[in-house]
Amino acid sequence: QAPSSGRQASERSAREAAGAQRSSKMGKGKKTTGLGLSATKEGNFAQWYTEVITKSEMIEYYNVSGCYVLRPQSYRVWEFIQGFFDSEIKKLGVEPCYFPMFVSKGNLQKEEDHIEDFAPEVAWVTRSGDSELEEPIAIRPTSETIMYPAFSKWIRSHRDLPLRLNQWTNVVRWEFKNPTPFLRTREFLWQEGHTAFANKEEADKEVLDILDLYARIYEELLAVPVIKGRKSAKEKFPGGDFTTTIEAFIPTAGRAIQAATSHSLGQNFSRMFDICFTREGATSNDGDAKEFAWQNSWGCTTRTIGVMIMVHGDDQGLVMPPRVSPVQVVGITIPMKDDEERARMAEQMAKLIDAVTELDVRAKFDDRTDKNPGWKFNYWEQRGVPLRVELGPKDLAAGTCVLVRRDNGEKETVAWADVPKRCAELMPIIQGEMLERARKVRDSRLSIVFTWDEFMEALNKGNLVLAPWCNTTESEEWVKDETKRLGEEAAKKAKEAAGGTADGVEEVNEQGESRSLTGAAKTLCLPFLQPPMPEGTMCFTGNGKPALEWCLWGRSY
Numbered sequence: 001q002a003p004s005s006g007r008q009a010s011e012r013s014a015r016e017a018a019g020a021q022r023s024s025k026m027g028k029g030k031k032t033t034g035l036g037l038s039a040t041k042e043g044n045f046a047q048w049y050t051e052v053i054t055k056s057e058m059i060e061y062y063n064v065s066g067c068y069v070l071r072p073q074s075y076r077v078w079e080f081i082q083g084f085f086d087s088e089i090k091k092l093g094v095e096p097c098y099f100p101m102f103v104s105k106g107n108l109q110k111e112e113d114h115i116e117d118f119a120p121e122v123a124w125v126t127r128s129g130d131s132e133l134e135e136p137i138a139i140r141p142t143s144e145t146i147m148y149p150a151f152s153k154w155i156r157s158h159r160d161l162p163l164r165l166n167q168w169t170n171v172v173r174w175e176f177k178n179p180t181p182f183l184r185t186r187e188f189l190w191q192e193g194h195t196a197f198a199n200k201e202e203a204d205k206e207v208l209d210i211l212d213l214y215a216r217i218y219e220e221l222l223a224v225p226v227i228k229g230r231k232s233a234k235e236k237f238p239g240g241d242f243t244t245t246i247e248a249f250i251p252t253a254g255r256a257i258q259a260a261t262s263h264s265l266g267q268n269f270s271r272m273f274d275i276c277f278t279r280e281g282a283t284s285n286d287g288d289a290k291e292f293a294w295q296n297s298w299g300c301t302t303r304t305i306g307v308m309i310m311v312h313g314d315d316q317g318l319v320m321p322p323r324v325s326p327v328q329v330v331g332i333t334i335p336m337k338d339d340e341e342r343a344r345m346a347e348q349m350a351k352l353i354d355a356v357t358e359l360d361v362r363a364k365f366d367d368r369t370d371k372n373p374g375w376k377f378n379y380w381e382q383r384g385v386p387l388r389v390e391l392g393p394k395d396l397a398a399g400t401c402v403l404v405r406r407d408n409g410e411k412e413t414v415a416w417a418d419v420p421k422r423c424a425e426l427m428p429i430i431q432g433e434m435l436e437r438a439r440k441v442r443d444s445r446l447s448i449v450f451t452w453d454e455f456m457e458a459l460n461k462g463n464l465v466l467a468p469w470c471n472t473t474e475s476e477e478w479v480k481d482e483t484k485r486l487g488e489e490a491a492k493k494a495k496e497a498a499g500g501t502a503d504g505v506e507e508v509n510e511q512g513e514s515r516s517l518t519g520a521a522k523t524l525c526l527p528f529l530q531p532p533m534p535e536g537t538m539c540f541t542g543n544g545k546p547a548l549e550w551c552l553w554g555r556s557y
Helices: 003-015 017-023 045-055 072-091 112-121 144-154 200-221 268-272 303-312 339-357 373-382 393-398 416-444 452-460 473-497
Strands: 059-061 068-070 102-104 123-128 131-139 163-172 187-197 227-230 242-250 255-266 276-278 290-292 294-301 329-333 363-365 387-391 400-405 411-415 446-448 464-469 522-527 549-554
Touching: 045 059, 045 303, 068 072, 072 163, 072 187, 072 200, 072 303, 102 144, 144 163, 144 187, 144 268, 187 200, 200 227, 200 242, 200 255, 200 294, 200 303, 242 303, 242 522, 255 268, 255 303, 255 549, 268 294, 294 303, 303 416, 329 339, 329 373, 339 363, 339 387, 339 393, 339 416, 373 387, 387 393, 387 416, 393 400, 400 416, 411 416, 416 446, 452 464, 452 473, 452 549, 464 522, 473 522
Parallel strands: 329 363, 329 387, 446 464
Antiparallel strands: 059 068, 102 131, 123 131, 163 187, 187 294, 227 242, 227 522, 242 255, 255 294, 276 290, 387 400, 400 411, 464 549, 522 549
């Protein structure tokens, strides 16, 4: 065989190494790289998720149940989210602050409805060394009762309003359910905004402004489509007037997830904590000079990262949207044994990556000499890097590179002079196409129904369900109880049919994390975008009451 022919074959072999790895099933790839996943996304979603977040170095498990180490790969994503959101809320006039993580028992219990919902999850400090504390101190599950005593001191006049604060912090909620990294953890990171206004109109406008920003985080940064709406009275924030939400959907699991919320607190907390002000134009002789402030609170957590992974990841690992990928472009050479050629190739790749970086693209040249190209392909694929730049001997001779997209595997050959520009051009293209693919899948799993039988059929397919509803708490609780009962019956039958070991019936995986969630359906939101309601439409539950609104239902994390 001629040397040039052998060189081309070797180069082709190296390029195809990652493809061979992709085609290996259920961990066979481990024999060649040690990077393969043993579970598939469709075959065992819970195990797949665990492997992806650990092998891609997003998460490290910790020896306190429900707590996890966020490694640089995931914390960088959180930093991108922080940077975007912090910049946008400062444009609205929101200022940064930090309040202590501890709250007195008296303050925490001041709002009965509020604390009742959080009570089972509150962690208490009861000892200092060997001494018992006189009164237990709670670790914040949320900060309303920590911040609002200060609000009552700072707000005296209409001139002190609006007061708009945000803090980036951690929260502890001692979940009794099985924890899942990013989605349901005992400690998590979030931002929480707390604001006060002189009138309801300003306060309500902010609720929606913030919700729009949350939707932009998911759709513009994470390429995850969301549905905006209002929570039912039963699902709203305890102690608040109303709650708005964005809801995402995990197609493989057939479950929705509350992505972020923005709450109107009305005057409930201001009355409780005496947050009042002298209204504009009032005099000391006016009996009604004092008014209570209108308040909001809003929060978004590191749950964002888990949703992104679940929506976009595949059987090779992460698929990162470019806007939040720590590395957007990785350069890999495919050298032969010729040391001189290897050096020329490395020099050229370094120049290309430097040129890409100058266009504000986060690029890296993997110049490790102890790893072969096939291993590197799989390593960076597992981390979801959006674009790979390959340079082999043929490319070196021709003055070209091969660009490979992580999201769809498409390849294109590009001249060296055009590589930086093309890499920069592809970033928004990949970002946009990832969002549209996810939206198309989500929309294909959204069923519009009118009857209970249609509702159950759609629910059992793992779909989101939009149904006409009478908007009563009684019917909401009935749906939850009835779908839970039917779900448990179906799970029992599936387990019996499989000899007691049906996939998806087990309660937890090896790490003690949720493997199959409750079969109960719940209201997700009353979408802001309401389809026309045909005249005379009745509630889908069959209770004989007229439908008032379309409601989005589903099984949920």
